[in-house]
Amino acid sequence: MKIKAKNCIGLPIGLLMMALPLFLPVVGGLTREAMRVLGVFLGTVVLWLFVDITWPSVLALLALALVPGITTNAVITASFGNATIWFLVFSFLLTYAMSQTGFLRRLALAFLNSRLARRGTWAFVFMFLLAVLALGSFIAPTVTFLMYFALHREVAQALGLTPGSALARALMIGTACVTSISCAMTPIAHTFPLMALGFYETATGQAITYLAYLKIGLPAGIVLFLLTLLLLYLGFQKAFRAEQVDIAALCLPASGDFTARELASALVFFLVIMAWLLSGILPGVFKPLADLGTVWPAMLGVVLLSAVPVSGSPVLDVKQGLAQGVSWSSILLCAAALALGKFVSDEQYGITELVGESLQPLMTSLGSVGALLVLIAATIVMTNFMSNIVTTTLMYNVSAAVLPLMALAGNALDAQTVAILVGLCASLAFATPPAIAHIALAAGSDWAGPRDMLCYGGVLAVISIPVVLLFTLL
Numbered sequence: 001m002k003i004k005a006k007n008c009i010g011l012p013i014g015l016l017m018m019a020l021p022l023f024l025p026v027v028g029g030l031t032r033e034a035m036r037v038l039g040v041f042l043g044t045v046v047l048w049l050f051v052d053i054t055w056p057s058v059l060a061l062l063a064l065a066l067v068p069g070i071t072t073n074a075v076i077t078a079s080f081g082n083a084t085i086w087f088l089v090f091s092f093l094l095t096y097a098m099s100q101t102g103f104l105r106r107l108a109l110a111f112l113n114s115r116l117a118r119r120g121t122w123a124f125v126f127m128f129l130l131a132v133l134a135l136g137s138f139i140a141p142t143v144t145f146l147m148y149f150a151l152h153r154e155v156a157q158a159l160g161l162t163p164g165s166a167l168a169r170a171l172m173i174g175t176a177c178v179t180s181i182s183c184a185m186t187p188i189a190h191t192f193p194l195m196a197l198g199f200y201e202t203a204t205g206q207a208i209t210y211l212a213y214l215k216i217g218l219p220a221g222i223v224l225f226l227l228t229l230l231l232l233y234l235g236f237q238k239a240f241r242a243e244q245v246d247i248a249a250l251c252l253p254a255s256g257d258f259t260a261r262e263l264a265s266a267l268v269f270f271l272v273i274m275a276w277l278l279s280g281i282l283p284g285v286f287k288p289l290a291d292l293g294t295v296w297p298a299m300l301g302v303v304l305l306s307a308v309p310v311s312g313s314p315v316l317d318v319k320q321g322l323a324q325g326v327s328w329s330s331i332l333l334c335a336a337a338l339a340l341g342k343f344v345s346d347e348q349y350g351i352t353e354l355v356g357e358s359l360q361p362l363m364t365s366l367g368s369v370g371a372l373l374v375l376i377a378a379t380i381v382m383t384n385f386m387s388n389i390v391t392t393t394l395m396y397n398v399s400a401a402v403l404p405l406m407a408l409a410g411n412a413l414d415a416q417t418v419a420i421l422v423g424l425c426a427s428l429a430f431a432t433p434p435a436i437a438h439i440a441l442a443a444g445s446d447w448a449g450p451r452d453m454l455c456y457g458g459v460l461a462v463i464s465i466p467v468v469l470l471f472t473l474l
Contacts, residue, residue, distance in 0.1 A: 010050025018043035018063055034349035036067045041344050044336065048390050054329050057336035064343055078342040079335035083295050084198030088334065089326055090298035091189035094269050095139040096325025097305050097316040099147070101262040106255040107135055108151060113252055121167060121240050124247045126229060128155075129174045133225050136182025138273065140189050140327065141427075145179045145438035151252075152447065158250050163446035166239035170232050173456050176442035177228050177430050184427035185221030187213050188273065191330055192388045196423030199341045199396045200416065207294060210276050213420050220424070220471045227463055231456055264310045272301040337393045344397050355401035363402050368413055371406065372472060375399060375418065377465045379425035384435050384461045392426040421472060428464045430457030 021035035030038070040063040047056035061079055065072040079085070098104050111117065111131035117124045128148075136144035152171055155161070161168040187193035187210060197208045275297035278286050289296075305316035344351050363371045375395070383391040399418050406413060429435035431454050433443050439457065443450040 010046055014043045014047035014051065014056070016043075017046060018059075028354050030350060030354065033067055033069055034351055037064070037070075037343050037346075037349055038351050040064055040067070041340050044340060045390050045394065048333075049386055053333050053387070053389070057332045060336045061339060064339055067343075070343065075339050078202075079339035082198055082202065082335070082338045083293055084194050084201075084338060085331060085335050087194060087295045087298060088189070088191060088331060089322075090295065090302050092140065092326040093302050093316060093318065093321045094265075094272065094298060094305070095143060095189055096321045098139075098265045098269060099143070099325075101259065101265045101315060102255055103262045103266050104135060104139070104147060106258075106262065107131070108147065109252055109255055112151070112155070113254065118248050118250070121245055121247055122233070124250075125167075125170060125174065125232065128171055129178045129225070129229065132175055132178045133182050133185075133221070136179050137186045137221075138188040138269075140191070140330075141179050141183040142327065142437050144182060145175065145441065148175050148179075149441065149445075154252060155250065156447070158252065159245055159247075161245070165245075165447075166236050166243050167245050168447045169452065170236045170240075172442050172445060172447035173452050174228060174232055176439055176448070176453065177457060177460055178225060179438050180427060180429050180436065181221050181224045181228065184224075184424045185214075185217045186210070187217075187423065188276070190427065191334055192392045192426040193217075193420075193423030195334055195337060195389070195392045196396055196419045196426070198338055199345075199392075199400075200419035202338070202342055203345060203400065204415070206416075208416050208419060210294075212416065213424075216417075216420055216468070216471050217424050219474075220468050223467050223471075224428075224460070224464060227467070228460060231459060235456065260311050261315050264308075264315050265305060268301045268304050268315075272297040333389050337389050341393055341397055345400050351401075353401065355398060357405065364406055369469075369473065371402075371413060372421070373465070373469055376421060376425055376468050376472070379422055380428050380461055380464055380468075383426045383429045384431040384457070386435070388426045388429055388436055392422060395426065396422045417472065421468065425464075425468060428461060428468075430460045432457075 018039050021032070021039035024035070026032055026035055040060055043063075044056055044060040047059070061075050064070055065075045095104075108131050111127045111134070112124075114127060117127035128151075132144060132148050135147070152168070152175060155171070156165070156168050159167070183190045183192070187197060193213065197213070201207050275289065276294060278289075302316065302318065306314050306318045308314060343349070347353075363374065366374060379391060379395045382395065396419065399422060400415075403413055403415055403418060429439060431439070433440035433450065433453075439453055442448050443453045
């Protein structure tokens with residue numbers, strides 16, 4: 001009933017915001033076309049938040065194409081023609097291949113069946129969540145969470161844990177939080193960081209290297225992972241002592257010997273990652289490859305896995321992968337967001353200039369460090385209460401509007417760093433179900449609840465603000 005009520009309110013408001021610029025007088029020096037673009041942007045955000053994420057994305061693309069001066073071809077080029085979209089598609093296919101061969105599950109069990117994991121309850125929690133962090137750093141967050149959600153159920157059954165168990169509850173909370181941290185650590189196969197990097201590349205024509213992202217994301221993610229463990233320790237130490245689960249008795253079935261198909265999927269993915277990283281570490285040596293962009297390694301990986309037979313047949317069935325391994329709702333949402341971001345930030349409409357002039361006095365008065373703090377805090381707070389996609393789109397466009405005017409006032413911020421921060425911070429969603437799918441799944445499971453996520457996730461979100469700021473300034 002609550003969802004229907006939200007729809008009844010959000011649907012007319014969103015559609016009205018799209019239509020009003022056709023009838024309202026122009027304001028703020030904007031042209032009629034600029035007001036229509038702004039109306040589409042704001043109306044789409046409302047529909048995303050309160051109605052749905054799929055058909056409003058299609059509506060946004062259609063509404064943009066109806067603005068005078070913007071053609072349908074221009075909208076399609078700005079959305080599905082953006083390299084970020086195809087980077088995501090090919091990355092999804094690569095991780096799908098690894099999941100189908102069993103390599104991802106083997107990696108997870110390597111952590112959980114290790115000697116260190118059997119040394120006690122906290123050692124097991126550490127290794128379980130470390131496995132989430134490791135695998136989640138290069139596969140999509142929803143895929144990561146669902147895989148470990150299944151492993152969580154296996155662990156609970158093997159140990160005889162029931163809903164209400166302290167260990168099962170801690171593992172579920174930790175899995176949800178660490179999944180978000182892993183998404184923030186790297187841009188590989190992660191929608192929100194890639195969106196922000198895509199916005200920057202569209203605006204400037206320059207790509208941000210993965211190495212530049214990792215300089216902030218990797219150390220910040222490791223520290224947040226350790227702080228998550230600390231929060232769980234403070235919250236569950238006494239309960240673990242009272243529960244006294246015998247971790248040594250846990251027996252999870254091993255994956256058996258490596259298969260040629262497993263090794264092939266792992267080797268190709270490793271080579272793809274190395275191609276991405278080497279372009280950033282040695283830009284001079286690998287300049288010809290770097291000039292090709294970031295999509296080609298994933299494309300080559302898909303070609304190799306789908307064309308070269310291993311044990312009688314190719315590792316990847318592209319047709320099956322496109323049907324089962326690609327999150328098309330995420331792709332559609334990302335495409336619409338990229339198109340909205342391009343036209344909202346287009347200089348000919350003056351929208352970002354107007355927003356920048358409004359916020360510039362406040363941001364300039366805070367200085368560079370203060371402005372970074374506001375950006376980080378606003379993005380993290382926003383992403384914990386609404387869609388990551390919406391947060392990424394809004395915060396990037398707001399920051400893009402403010403940065404030039406701050407530079408003129410003598411408080412310049414690096415636009416590349418700001419793009420990285422928006423993508424990183426938009427991934428740090430821990431506290432509420434509307435933030436991202438895996439938080440909603442954790443909060444709605446029998447193993448944890450909304451109060452658990454709000455309590456532990458909320459504290460972690462607050463802690464994230466100074467941590468990210470620290471590694472930005474280092």
